[in-house]
Amino acid sequence: MAGGNAIRGSRVGAGPMGEAERGEVAPRVFFSYYCANGHTTRPSFAQEPGLVVPETWDCPRCGLPAGQDEANPPNAPRVEPYKTHLAYVKERRSDVDGAQILDEALGALRDRGLIK
CATH class of the missing domain: 2.20.28.270 (RNA polymerase-binding protein A)
Structure with a gap:
């Protein structure tokens, strides 16, 4: 069994490869x-x-x-500063559009009997 401090795959006197082995730069x-x-x-x-x-x-x-x-x-x-999802929605929709979408959603919940 090899010693615990030996570096596997190396030998004594081994140095870095030189240009002769790698080719010219x-x-x-x-x-x-x-x-x-x-x-x-x-x-x-x-x-x-x-x-x-x-x-x-x-x-x-x-x-x-x-x-x-x-x-x-x-x-x-x-x-660019971090934007929330709500900030992106507000860029795409006006306040009037938002109120209309909210009314439609609340109407759908009332029709299903989930809110009064």
């Missing part, structure tokens, strides 16, 4: 992105013909969108 190109909080992000992309670089990149520090123009970073997205 593709040439990289770096682009700077700036967020509204002043953070700078420099993701790398494989340099290839027809490379399309995204206009915005999510800042890994704060999560805000970051753009390539340092002087004019993208604004933070507008956060």
